[in-house]
Amino acid sequence: MPTVDDTRANRASVPRKIVSYAFKEPVLAILVVVLAVLQCVRPQSWLRLPTMVDWPTVLTLAGLLMLTKAIELSGLLMWLAHRVVHHVRSERALACLLIGLAAGLSMLVTNDVALFVVIPLVLSLHALTPLPVKRLTIFLALAVNAGSVLTPLGNPQNLFLWQVGGVSFGRFVWALAPLCATLTAMLYVLAFFAFKPKALDLSKDAAKERVDRAYAGVAAVLFVAFVLLADSHHAAIGLIGVAGGFLLWRRDAVLKIDWALLLIFVLMFIVLRSVAELPWVHDTVAGLGLHSMLRAYVAGAVLSQAISNVPAAIMLAEFTKDWRALAFGVSVGGFGIAIGSLANLIAVRLSKTRGVWLPFHLVSIPFWVVGTALGAWLLAHA
Known part of the structure; x- marks a missing residue:
């Protein structure tokens, strides 16, 4: 039987737990506070709020999180990463290989999952x-931002714009390919000068991770099937199949996903669409003339620097139907200031490296300036 003192201690610890969680998930905490303020300033029916969510996007994101988690838990990605770098002989070659690996993975398993593979790989190789x-962390953050531009699976804003645009998977890839290629090429040119051809010996590295082939194989097959269903606008059916199957067989693929990210996405739709409906916000943004392709692009690139590219995509989609211009803008917006993309924050957090923010911005901001200019030219001439 708990005593009175135990009960009081538990009650006293609740605020501390809430504060601790808020610091752990600051984006979620901010969204909750903003929603509370909006409900006080301009109250809406609580029953209306769920209708403001783009559920096809959320369902598609949930399915992809489960599938990428299954592939990650199978050990396949880390095993592959170690095999790829096994014969590297120089620092520059390693950097280029890791940039390609990060960019390639981010096209298929989202930019944050790619970072959860390549950053631990760098740390394990650093032990050898x-x-x-620090420099590799910066370039890998930029690499996943550049690579994830290509496909709807690469990042949450692409996933949202793919659903909103109503275009096929292939058409989306074709439209974003020039920007992805340009940003990646820029990154490789920069890496050539940033890393020296210093000799390295990684021959003693061996992939100790065991691969659960059944787990990886089933996840890969379901991944293809789910993407095809999402492409045909049947993400709900795909999610039921994926979640149901994994819950019966390997429930960790469902239980261990980033549930906070899903909640953040739901709240982003509600909060940002509520903000967009505020008369002064609506009139201000509508007055920007986002029906123009170039203005929609610049708005996406610039607004991402203030509120990150996922919220920027959701908010600006209320004012323009040009999904391609907006996709170009928020993709470039992932560079520049660190908050432009959550992948930047994840990379630094995983690397556990101090003093990285100044050198990160010394690289990322000029990259954003040049990338924005080139993206505008590509948009106008593609």
């Missing part, structure tokens, strides 16, 4: 031979 971890 000295590596410029």
Whole structure:
């Protein structure tokens, strides 16, 4: 039987737990506070709020999170990463290989999952031979932002714009391919000068991870099937199949996904669409003339620097139907200030490296300026 003192201690710890969780998930905490303020300033029926969510996007994101988690838990990605770098002989070659690996993975399993593979890989290789971890972290953050531009699976804003645009998977890839190629090429040119052809010996590295082939194989097959269903606007059916199957067989693929990210996405739709409906906000943004392709692009690139590219995409989609211009804008917006993309924050957090923010911005902001200019040219001439 709990005593009175135990009960009081538990009650006293509740505020501390809430504060602790708020610091752990600051984006979620901010969205909850903003929603509360909006409901006080301009109250809406609580029953209306769920109708403001783009549920096909949320369902598609949930399915992809489960499938990428299954592939991650199978050990396949880390095993593959170690095999890829096994014969690298120089620092520059390693950097280029890791950039390609990060960019390639981010096209298929989202940019944050790609980081959960390549950053731990860098740290494990650093235990074998000295590596410029800080510099590699910066370039890998930029790499997943560049690579994830290509496909609807690469990042949440692409996923949302793919659903909103109502275009096929292939058409989306074709439209974003020039920007992805340009940003990736820029990154490789920069990496050539940033990393030296210093000799490295990684021959002693061996992939110790065991691959659960059944887990990886089933996840890969379901991944293809789910994408096809989402492409045909049947994400709900795909999610039921994926979630139901994994709950019966390997429930960790469902239980261990980033549920906070799903909640953040739901609240983003509600909060940002509520903000967009505020008369002064609506009139201000509508006055920007976002029906123009170039203005929609610039708005996406610039607004991402203030509120990150996922919220920017959701908010600006209320004012323009040009999904391609908006996709270009928020993709470039992932560079520049660190908040432009959550992947930047994830990379630094995983690397556990101090003093990275200043050098990150010394690279990322000029990259954003040049990338924005080139993206505008591509948009106008593609």
